[in-house]
Amino acid sequence: MRALLAIGLLLFALGAVAQEFTLEDIQGNKHRLADYRGKWVLVNFWATWCAPCLDEIPELIGLHNAHQDKDLFVIGIAMDSGSRKKVADFAEAHGMNYPVVMGSRKIAAQIGSVDVLPVSYMYNPQGELVSYQAGELTRASVEAYIKNKSIK
Numbered sequence: 001m002r003a004l005l006a007i008g009l010l011l012f013a014l015g016a017v018a019q020e021f022t023l024e025d026i027q028g029n030k031h032r033l034a035d036y037r038g039k040w041v042l043v044n045f046w047a048t049w050c051a052p053c054l055d056e057i058p059e060l061i062g063l064h065n066a067h068q069d070k071d072l073f074v075i076g077i078a079m080d081s082g083s084r085k086k087v088a089d090f091a092e093a094h095g096m097n098y099p100v101v102m103g104s105r106k107i108a109a110q111i112g113s114v115d116v117l118p119v120s121y122m123y124n125p126q127g128e129l130v131s132y133q134a135g136e137l138t139r140a141s142v143e144a145y146i147k148n149k150s151i152k
Contacts, residue, residue: 020127021110023075025099026088031075033127040072040146041123043111044137045103047079048090050117052136057094059139064098066139071125072146074098077107079117124149 021043023031033041044060046053064074076098078087084102091100101107108114111121112132122131122145131145 023077023099023101023107023110025075025101026084026091027099029099031099031101033123036073036123037127038125039070040067040125041127042072042074042120042142043077043123044074044118044120045077045079045108045111045114046118048082048087049080053118054094056118056136056138057096059137061095061097062139063142068098072142075101077101077103077111079103079108079114 021033025031042060042063044056046056060074060076063072068074076091076096078100080087080103087100087102103114112129113119116134118136120133120137121129122133122142124130130149
């Protein structure tokens, strides 16, 4: 019985550690989940060729602009097979002012499954993964989610 309890505690501890991530954006800046304690963190997987992702970019820019200095931080992860320069040029052309990371399976493994694009993961201010959204999201839906969770 103690062995099962020990295994359960170990799995719980590993699960807690697995939620931490460290990412390097295309400008060379490091972003660790722990750096944003006290803020919500939205991690959005996207690609330059993904039409719904393109529709979502203005929503993410609006979120980042409205909340980055207060209660929310946005990080975009480009799941493109193209060059870093191609993604950087795309991000600049579309006004993406939040950090953009070149994605890979290794990067995705730090966050979660990326079976479709776009897909977003939300971490609460304590650094716990609390939400997953496959498909497009809107600024209004994220703001409503944060407001509802913050009231409780």
